[in-house]
Amino acid sequence: MTAKILDGKKLASLSEEEIKNEVSILLSKGIQPKLATILVGNDPASETYVRMKRNSCEKVGMESIALELPETTSTEELLEAIQKLNNDSNVHGILLQHPVPSQIDERKCFDAIDIEKDVDGVTCLGFGNMSMGIEAYGSCTPAGIIRLIKHYDLDIQGLNAVVVGRSPILGKPMAMMLLNLNATVTICHSRTKNIETIIKKADLVVGAVGIPRFIKTEWIKKDAIVIDAGFHPEKCGDIDLEKMDEISSAYTPVPGGVGPMTINTLILHTMQSAKKLLTN
Numbered sequence: 001m002t003a004k005i006l007d008g009k010k011l012a013s014l015s016e017e018e019i020k021n022e023v024s025i026l027l028s029k030g031i032q033p034k035l036a037t038i039l040v041g042n043d044p045a046s047e048t049y050v051r052m053k054r055n056s057c058e059k060v061g062m063e064s065i066a067l068e069l070p071e072t073t074s075t076e077e078l079l080e081a082i083q084k085l086n087n088d089s090n091v092h093g094i095l096l097q098h099p100v101p102s103q104i105d106e107r108k109c110f111d112a113i114d115i116e117k118d119v120d121g122v123t124c125l126g127f128g129n130m131s132m133g134i135e136a137y138g139s140c141t142p143a144g145i146i147r148l149i150k151h152y153d154l155d156i157q158g159l160n161a162v163v164v165g166r167s168p169i170l171g172k173p174m175a176m177m178l179l180n181l182n183a184t185v186t187i188c189h190s191r192t193k194n195i196e197t198i199i200k201k202a203d204l205v206v207g208a209v210g211i212p213r214f215i216k217t218e219w220i221k222k223d224a225i226v227i228d229a230g231f232h233p234e235k236c237g238d239i240d241l242e243k244m245d246e247i248s249s250a251y252t253p254v255p256g257g258v259g260p261m262t263i264n265t266l267i268l269h270t271m272q273s274a275k276k277l278l279t280n
């Protein structure tokens, strides 16, 4: 059997067209969806990510405003900037690009984002709501993965899912989202013992480790669903995807799998946030 390729590039581009249509309807009703991005310091990778996110907004007719703060910004200064954006009724989503410089209390700043504008799904409240099955914008990478799973009609109910990684933006929300879809979830991390044995039993594996090709081909069970959230300069992910065509039942390629879904999910959430104005 040849595996199904979970084509994030294709789904993101389909979704972009739908978002564009929704945005033009909102514009015709006098609503201009707007994302505010906050970049603190001069990290080149973060600058690139923010630029990509702003370009994606532009492509679908959404506006974005960029707040650039110096490397020396304090927690209080950043909190003040977030508060201003919370109070700006023309802003529908706020993205605080992370990591922020070490003197800043990142968690405190994330949690200062108004829940209605937390389109990147980074607040504790948003995480709690999502975990409880209450409507919330989930963290964009895991939410994008769930969109892929649903788009390709993969039935994950009852599957033995293993998430490798437990970061607040990826591993943890991923595990809760899979649990909400009735998978049986195990979370592995850097202190997990016998990780290979655990992964070998997985019907669905999510690689969110941050180490190139950490998960080996031989660890993947026949016909498992393989989701690789990693992306590294050598153009590979956290899973050795060679031979996945033959081994897995479905897998996300790298590049072109999970990556394109992350930004697409951010702009989708921002459009949805603006759209709420029609019903409120």
Ligand code: NAP
Residues within 6 Å of the ligand: 141, 164, 165, 166, 167, 168, 169, 170, 171, 188, 189, 190, 191, 192, 195, 207, 208, 209, 210, 211, 229, 230, 231, 232, 238, 258, 259, 260, 262, 263
């Ligand atoms: P992170 O914050 O560095 O978290 C990595 C996780 O992996 C941690 O929970 C860590 O465990 C665990 N880990 C590290 N070494 C391990 C080991 N030897 N065995 C088992 N677990 C280990 O990374 P992240 O932000 O979640 O990102 C993970 C990956 O996803 C990266 O490759 C990143 O580039 C990618 N990513 C992609 C997107 C996208 O848009 N496509 C977005 C975000 C992230 P501890 O908690 O015990 O330290």
